[in-house]
Amino acid sequence: MAGRADTAAARRRWLLLTPALLVLIFAASGPLLIVVVYSFLTPGDYGGIEWMFSTDAWFNVVASRDFFDETVTWNDAHLSIFWRSVKLSLMTTLACFIFGLPTAYFIATRPKGQRDFWMLLIIIPFWTNLLIRTFAVMEIIRNEGVVNTFLINMGVIQEPIQMLFTDFAIMVGMTYVYLPLMVLPIYASLERLDFSLVEASYDLYARRWRVLRRVILPLAKPGMIAGSILVFVPSLGAYVTPRVLGGGKNLMLGNLIELQFGQGRNWPLGAALSITLLAIVMVALLIYVRQAEREGSHG
Amino acid sequence: MIEVTNVTKTFGSGADAFTALKEVSVTIRQNEFFTLLGPSGCGKTTLLRTIAGFIDPTSGSLSLEGRDILGDPPYLRPVNTVFQNYALFPHMTVAQNVGFGLEMLDKPRSEVQATVREMLELVKMTQLADRQTSEISGGQQQRVALARALAPKPKVLLLDEPLSALDFKLRKEMQIELKRLQSETGITFVFVTHDQEEALTMSDRIAVMNEGRILQIGGPRDIYDHPAERFVADFIGDTNFVEGTIRAIDGEAAEVELPSGKTVASRRQEGGPQAGAVTIAVRPEHATLQAGEGLLSGTLSNIVYFGTDTHYHITLDDGHAFVIRRQNQPDARESYAVGDAVGVSFAPGVAQVLRD
Numbered sequence: 344m345a346g347r348a349d350t351a352a353a354r355r356r357w358l359l360l361t362p363a364l365l366v367l368i369f370a371a372s373g374p375l376l377i378v379v380v381y382s383f384l385t386p387g388d389y390g391g392i393e394w395m396f397s398t399d400a401w402f403n404v405v406a407s408r409d410f411f412d413e414t415v416t417w418n419d420a421h422l423s424i425f426w427r428s429v430k431l432s433l434m435t436t437l438a439c440f441i442f443g444l445p446t447a448y449f450i451a452t453r454p455k456g457q458r459d460f461w462m463l464l465i466i467i468p469f470w471t472n473l474l475i476r477t478f479a480v481m482e483i484i485r486n487e488g489v490v491n492t493f494l495i496n497m498g499v500i501q502e503p504i505q506m507l508f509t510d511f512a513i514m515v516g517m518t519y520v521y522l523p524l525m526v527l528p529i530y531a532s533l534e535r536l537d538f539s540l541v542e543a544s545y546d547l548y549a550r551r552w553r554v555l556r557r558v559i560l561p562l563a564k565p566g567m568i569a570g571s572i573l574v575f576v577p578s579l580g581a582y583v584t585p586r587v588l589g590g591g592k593n594l595m596l597g598n599l600i601e602l603q604f605g606q607g608r609n610w611p612l613g614a615a616l617s618i619t620l621l622a623i624v625m626v627a628l629l630i631y632v633r634q635a636e637r638e639g640s641h642g
Numbered sequence: 643m644i645e646v647t648n649v650t651k652t653f654g655s656g657a658d659a660f661t662a663l664k665e666v667s668v669t670i671r672q673n674e675f676f677t678l679l680g681p682s683g684c685g686k687t688t689l690l691r692t693i694a695g696f697i698d699p700t701s702g703s704l705s706l707e708g709r710d711i712l713g714d715p716p717y718l719r720p721v722n723t724v725f726q727n728y729a730l731f732p733h734m735t736v737a738q739n740v741g742f743g744l745e746m747l748d749k750p751r752s753e754v755q756a757t758v759r760e761m762l763e764l765v766k767m768t769q770l771a772d773r774q775t776s777e778i779s780g781g782q783q784q785r786v787a788l789a790r791a792l793a794p795k796p797k798v799l800l801l802d803e804p805l806s807a808l809d810f811k812l813r814k815e816m817q818i819e820l821k822r823l824q825s826e827t828g829i830t831f832v833f834v835t836h837d838q839e840e841a842l843t844m845s846d847r848i849a850v851m852n853e854g855r856i857l858q859i860g861g862p863r864d865i866y867d868h869p870a871e872r873f874v875a876d877f878i879g880d881t882n883f884v885e886g887t888i889r890a891i892d893g894e895a896a897e898v899e900l901p902s903g904k905t906v907a908s909r910r911q912e913g914g915p916q917a918g919a920v921t922i923a924v925r926p927e928h929a930t931l932q933a934g935e936g937l938l939s940g941t942l943s944n945i946v947y948f949g950t951d952t953h954y955h956i957t958l959d960d961g962h963a964f965v966i967r968r969q970n971q972p973d974a975r976e977s978y979a980v981g982d983a984v985g986v987s988f989a990p991g992v993a994q995v996l997r998d
Contacts, residue, residue: 547743
């Protein structure tokens, strides 16, 4: 009897789990498997693939063979794009942290009734289309844009500073777009913070800076880790922002992948690059979480 | 040691303004166990937090060992607090919590370690030094909070209802423990509580507070035997109130005429009422019951046996209720019955003339 009740409960559990499993299989695992398979095939002449095994795509991710004399060299174009992607993502994460932490702290220390209002201000940009937001950044930093016009009128500079279509522009754009993803988790952990702990540390002779460093920051750490991951991961795969603000010259990984599936007509290479991106993200997360845990247990 | 002079604290402004402290003045002496006692919302915690430096009073002054400390932030005052919820740092071990204050004072590492060891020994927590604070019980957290506050050797230790979260048995233990710590360390303790028994058993002196004012300051015996006001008499212990009229005064002595027409020698406070209608207070255990006539007479309306003592409820001739508490003797037969006409008496000097 107990056995029958158990099987009924088990069946119900599986029934409840099924929608999520279906989504995972068809929307995540399935496509991922297809991408892995494609990366080991030969590109078709007009895009698509031919069902012929080849490791060329993987070879081309990091290296290139000279068309005439067959000498093998590092693929500098790809490597510089990898490096730029990682570098810009790290800088974006850092910038989001620098702007996000004080913002989150500010909101968390407002009276309860006011916090929702400030959170709303942080969330409102999310309601706007990503492309529109990116064009807004463009309007601010282009040569005839708000910043340059202002500086020229003030007489600070004679010639406009070239900011648009640079790595800097991409970083500014991504920081703007992903900032809420940093603020929200940090705010969540600061809001839970028991303010009497802050009082206790003041009482025990800690000045402002030390209260922050020894009590507030360590307790907000889970939020800081979550926020950093939430910003770093999408930055690494960003597509729209580098496309618009990088002007097609300063590619990031997302653009490179898109290129292979579009004009490049090299689907296997695109697939191999996608998996490379996935691998970079996973390695980065592993290192980061491991590091954060170690610091956590030591102090 | 601590001089609080005319401190007033008003929160908010306009119609929402709430005055938590009204012209409070008190002197707390070196090495004493001083208790602020009162119901919730009486201002005792506000006064404590003012001494700690978390609250800036609206007016008045505060000095420690003759030095004005009102302008000093909490981290410059040689005063430490044991918080009601303990406020232990959850990301640190027991030992790190205890050493925090000394570390913030930039004491050398060896000194910090030595003091931490000494403090943990003092509160008997040496074995749990490396535990996380989430892994220890409420009573143990309490001890850690005490050790942490005592470690920097403050001039004054402030305790904000530290025992209220503990169960009955643990609370009794900690009362004795606190008293021991206070005498061993020689540090002045300022203790906030709403529990009259806690206040009476532990304190050298008690300040009874209500509605932002200190009503009476004195030793436990003084406060209990000689309450100055109706609120104090009512808040601490049980009391009978009897209306009377002052016929004559001589210093602390007052001749009070009772509703029965008889007069009794009572005790009055300096600055208390000098003539006219007054209320006198008599503790239930300070009055005696007798058959027939007494200072006051009435009818026995109820007898309640409590084991250690018996409560006699009497309806006086003027309709007021009066309770007498008498300690039980072994094998004594109850000699009264409900409905008996009885007399109530109390010795000269026992009744207390209240100020109000």
